[in-house]
Structures are given as structure tokens and as C-alpha cells.
Amino acid sequence: MIELREVRKTFGDNAVLRGVNLTVPKGESMVIIGGSGTGKSVTLKCVLGLVRPDSGTITVDGEDVADPQDRDDFLAHFGMLFQGGALFDSLRVWENVAFRLLRGRLKRPREEARSIAVEKLRRVGLREGTADLYPAELSGGMQKRVGLARAIAADPQIIFFDEPTTGLDPIMAGVINDLIREIVVEMGATAMTITHDMTSVRAIADKVAMLHDGVIQWTGPVTEMDAAPDPYLQQFIHGRAEGPIEAVR
Amino acid sequence: MILAAPVARIGHTTLKAVAALGRVTIFAVQTVRHILTPPYYALEFWHAVIAIGWLSLPVVGMTAVFTGAALALQIYAGSGRFGAEAVVPQIVAIGMTRELGPVLGSLMVAARVASSIAAEIGTMKVTEQIDALVTLSTNPMKYLTAPRVLAATLTVPVLVAVGDTIGIMGGYLVGTTRLGFNEVAYLKNTFQFLEFWDVGSGLVKGAVFGFLIALMGCFYGMNSGRGAQGVGAAVKAAVVAASVLILAANYLLTEAFFAS
Numbered sequence: 001m002i003e004l005r006e007v008r009k010t011f012g013d014n015a016v017l018r019g020v021n022l023t024v025p026k027g028e029s030m031v032i033i034g035g036s037g038t039g040k041s042v043t044l045k046c047v048l049g050l051v052r053p054d055s056g057t058i059t060v061d062g063e064d065v066a067d068p069q070d071r072d073d074f075l076a077h078f079g080m081l082f083q084g085g086a087l088f089d090s091l092r093v094w095e096n097v098a099f100r101l102l103r104g105r106l107k108r109p110r111e112e113a114r115s116i117a118v119e120k121l122r123r124v125g126l127r128e129g130t131a132d133l134y135p136a137e138l139s140g141g142m143q144k145r146v147g148l149a150r151a152i153a154a155d156p157q158i159i160f161f162d163e164p165t166t167g168l169d170p171i172m173a174g175v176i177n178d179l180i181r182e183i184v185v186e187m188g189a190t191a192m193t194i195t196h197d198m199t200s201v202r203a204i205a206d207k208v209a210m211l212h213d214g215v216i217q218w219t220g221p222v223t224e225m226d227a228a229p230d231p232y233l234q235q236f237i238h239g240r241a242e243g244p245i246e247a248v249r
Numbered sequence: 250m251i252l253a254a255p256v257a258r259i260g261h262t263t264l265k266a267v268a269a270l271g272r273v274t275i276f277a278v279q280t281v282r283h284i285l286t287p288p289y290y291a292l293e294f295w296h297a298v299i300a301i302g303w304l305s306l307p308v309v310g311m312t313a314v315f316t317g318a319a320l321a322l323q324i325y326a327g328s329g330r331f332g333a334e335a336v337v338p339q340i341v342a343i344g345m346t347r348e349l350g351p352v353l354g355s356l357m358v359a360a361r362v363a364s365s366i367a368a369e370i371g372t373m374k375v376t377e378q379i380d381a382l383v384t385l386s387t388n389p390m391k392y393l394t395a396p397r398v399l400a401a402t403l404t405v406p407v408l409v410a411v412g413d414t415i416g417i418m419g420g421y422l423v424g425t426t427r428l429g430f431n432e433v434a435y436l437k438n439t440f441q442f443l444e445f446w447d448v449g450s451g452l453v454k455g456a457v458f459g460f461l462i463a464l465m466g467c468f469y470g471m472n473s474g475r476g477a478q479g480v481g482a483a484v485k486a487a488v489v490a491a492s493v494l495i496l497a498a499n500y501l502l503t504e505a506f507f508a509s
């Protein structure tokens with residue numbers, strides 16, 4: 001279970017998070033929506049300990065993320081897809097995907113690591129030929145999918161996806177939505193996904209949280225989203241230019 | 250108020266410099282700790298040896314040969330004023346091994362290596378690759394900084410040794426072809442006169458300079474600002490800091506080794 005309590009974060013004079021409260025139960029898929037620049041990526045980075053909140057507490061299964069007993073061990077249970085892919089451009093695609101399997105605690109023979117990588121690549125719709133290329137040789141959408149394959153390579157229990165379907169064609173987006181759903185249902189993983197794509201939200205969410213003005217404006221099961229009276233949420237999910245959320249932020 | 254402004258600025262700059270020095274020191278201590286404790290990333294270390302040591306050979310060699318050649322000409326002209334032209338081989342050897350080999354060689358390596366390390370790590374930082382490393386249970390200090398700093402500390406002395414040899418050869422070429430020295434006598438004078446510590450002190454300097462070069466590259470890369478501009482600033486700062494530190498450390502080491 002992931003719990004955020006009164007999390008605040010300010011960059012310079014830009015107060016991004018102003019008291020975020022959010023609970024993600026084990027084995028559930030939480031989707032975070034919200035306008036561009038509202039701090040969704042920052043929220044995920046706070047949970048991973050990559051960004052240190054100014055105040056508030058974040059716990060994962062009761063353990064404070066600010067100082068876990070063993071940081072590497074703690075993060076061994078996580079998988080993260082970065083918004084920009086964040087692939088290591090000095091390594092081949094398969095070495096990126098198998099990064100965890102080639103070193104450290106989960107280390108295994110190169111051949112085995114490679115075959116796992118190829119299998120994960122196949123699951124995100126990439127053929128084996130891609131494995132030996134370098135990230136710079138791939139299209140944006142392909143890089144995104146390699147990032148996704150890397151995030152799931154070591155079968156993590158907690159997975160964060162920052163805009164997994166952005167930049168993908170509709171069919172591939174469907175494949176990825178199915179994959180995320182599968183990972184949650186089959187492997188019982190806890191997932192937090194950021195997306196702007198409402199089809200994606202409906203396909204992968206158990207629960208939805210909307211971040212606006214530095215706080216969680218609305219949260220609830222995806223089944224209640226359409227009927228929820230919150231005007232901010234309604235404006236967002238229907239993509240209306242008119243409403244309480246200003247277009248210039 | 251207006252009169253106080255420059256003073257305030259000096260104070261401000263000093264404070265910032267002291268703070269930076271503190272951060273660099275902490276960074277250096279952490280780096281050494283990561284070099285000494287497992288896990289070790291052998292492949293990363295090997296890549297760093299190639300990039301820092303092997304690929305710097307040409308530039309170090311060129312620097313040394315021209316420096317040795319010019320040095321021979323200068324010493325010949327200078328010593329000619331009191332009729333002591335015969336000392337050219339010895340002074341070239343001492344000048345190369347004690348000072349010019351390590352200092353000029355390291356400055357060239359700084360330009361080449363501190364910049365490329367800062368650019369590489371800085372780019373990794375701004376494209377979130379450093380964050381990705383952390384989420385993949387890999388400590389960036391251990392995976393990126395430790396192998397590079399260790400590789401530079403071990404390979405720059407080797408580069409210095411190569412540079413010394415080539416520099417002396419540059420002096421030899423000029424001495425025998427342009428200044429009329431006998432080939433055998435030149436070499437004999439060089440090696441009979443040269444003491445172990447002349448070379449050894451230069452190698453120790455090389456190790457210290459190598460450490461500083463890679464450390465500055467990593468430090469400024471890891472602390473790079475956002476975007477291409479941030480990386481550019483990091484590269485510039487790394488090269489300037491590495492060069493100045495090399496010269497300052499050279500003075501301190503020379504003071505420690507040779508002042509009596």
C-alpha cells in the first residue's frame with residue numbers, strides 16, 4: 001500500500017504540491033489525471049524518493065520512503081517508466097531492458113537475461129530485431145515501449161507508468177493498456193499511472209485521482225467518475241475549454 | 250549603499266566559493282568510499298580506462314613532443330648566456346619529468362576528459378537517466394563516478410610516463426639535429442643525471458591530477474542544471490575547475506616534494 005499524507009513541494013516560488021493526500025491499496029491500479037504541469041510526475045518522483053518533499057510523509061507498506069532501511073533493496077520492488085523514456089543511450093536496447101538482470105542482486109547469465117529482455121520486448125510489441133539497436137535508433141513511440149519493457153523486466157510489485165501511451169498509435173496504445181491491466185490482474189502488482197488519454201483511464205484504472213492546484217481534487221473508483229458532480233473533473237474528462245479550470249496556467 | 254555593493258558582492262562570491270569547496274570535498278570523500286566498497290562495476294571501469302587513458306594517448310604525445318622540442322631550444326639559448334649549453338639534455342629531462350610532463354599532459358587530458366565526462370553525465374541527468382539508474386537499484390555515484398575517477402587516477406600517471414618519454418625524445422631530436430649534440434652523449438647525459446624521484450614525483454602528480462580531472466567532470470555533470478544550457482554550463486565549469494585545481498595542486502605538491 002502506498003500512502004501520501006499532506007505532501008508539499010515547492011520549486012523556487014512555484015508551489016507545485018500543496019498538501020497531497022492519496023492512498024493506493026495493494027494490488028490496485030490508480031490512475032492520476034490532471035492538467036499539464038500540475039505536478040503529476042513530481043508526485044511519482046516523490047514516492048520513489050527521487051524528489052524530496054518539503055513536508056509531509058510518504059510510506060510504502062508502512063516504510064517511510066525518505067529513509068528506507070536499504071534504498072537499493074527498497075527500490076528493487078519498483079518499476080518506473082519515465083515520461084521521457086530515460087533510456088541509457090550508451091547501452092543496447094536489450095541491455096537497457098535487462099539492466100537489473102545484468103548486475104546487482106538479480107544478476108543472472110547474459111544469455112538468460114537477454115532472452116527475458118526479448119520476451120518483455122515482445123510483450124510491448126517490439127520484434128527481436130530491435131533488441132540489438134541503440135535507443136537513438138528508435139522512434140519516440142518505440143523508445144517509450146522499451147522504457148515500459150525495462151520497467152516490467154524484473155517483475156516488480158509496484159509499477160509507475162508516466163504517460164505510457166503518449167506518442168503511440170491507437171492500436172499500440174490498446175496493446176499497452178491491455179498489458180498494464182494484465183500486469184495488475186495477473187501479477188497482483190500495485191500500479192500508479194499518469195495519463196491524459198481518457199480511453200487509457202477507462203481501460204486500466206480501478207481508481208482515479210485528479211490532481212489540480214496542488215491537491216487531489218477528486219478521487220474515487222473509475223465506475224463513479226462519469227457520474228461524479230465535481231465540475232473540475234467533468235471539464236477535464238470531457239475536454240471542455242470552458243469551465244472552472246483556466247486554459248492559461 | 251552603492252559603495253558597499255562591491256564589497257557585498259565579494260563577500261557573496263567568497264561564501265559561494267567556500268560552500269562549493271565543501272560540496273566538492275563531500276563529493277570526493279563519497280567517491281573514494283564508493284571506489285573502496287563493493288559492488289564494483291568492472292565493465293564500466295574498463296570502458297573508462299579506454300576512454301580516459303588509451304584515447305588520450307595521441308593528444309598527450311603531441312603535447313609532449315612539441316614541449317620537449319621547444320624546451321630544448323629555450324634552454325640552449327638561455328644556458329648559452331653563460332656558456333653552459335652542455336646542460337640541455339639534463340634540464341630537458343628534469344623539466345619534462347618533474348613539471349611539464351605531468352602539468353601540460355594533465356591540462357590536455359582535463360580539456361578532453363573533464364569536458365566529456367561532464368557532458369555525458371550532465372546529459373544523463375537532464376534526460377532523467379540518473380533518476381532511472383536510482384530506480385533500477387543502482388547508485389549513480391558507484392556506477393558512474395567511481396569507475397571514472399578510479400580509471401583516471403590510474404591511467405593519467407601512465408600517460409605522464411609516456412609523455413615524459415616522448416618529451417625527452419622531442420628534446421633529443423632538436424638537440425641532435427639542430428643544436429649539434431652527439432646522439433649517444435645526449436642520451437647518456439639524460440639518463441645518468443636523471444634520478445628516480447624526478448620521474449616518480451611526476452607520476453604521483455599525474456595520479457592526483459587524474460583524480461581531480463575525473464572528479465570535476467563527475468561533480469559538475471551530476472550537478473548540471475536543466476536543459477542543454479545547464480549541460481553547457483556544467484562542461485565549462487568542469488574544465489575550468491579541473492585546470493585551476495591541477496595548477497594549484499601542482500604548486501602544493503611541488504612545495505611538498507622539493508622545497509627544502
Ligand SMILES: Nc1ncnc2c1ncn2[C@@H]1O[C@H](COP(=O)(O)OP(=O)(O)OP(=O)(O)O)[C@@H](O)[C@H]1O
Nearest residue numbers: 011014016034035036037038039040041042043083
Ligand atoms: N527539478 C525541477 N526543478 C524545478 N521545477 C520543477 C522540477 N521538476 C518539476 N518542476 C516544475 O513542477 C511543475 C510540475 O511538473 P510535472 O513534471 O510534475 O508536471 P506534470 O503534471 O507531470 O505535467 P505533464 O502532464 O505536462 O507531464 C512544473 O511547473 C515544473 O516546471
Ligand SMILES: [Mg+2]
Nearest residue numbers: 040041083162
Ligand atoms: Mg509529467
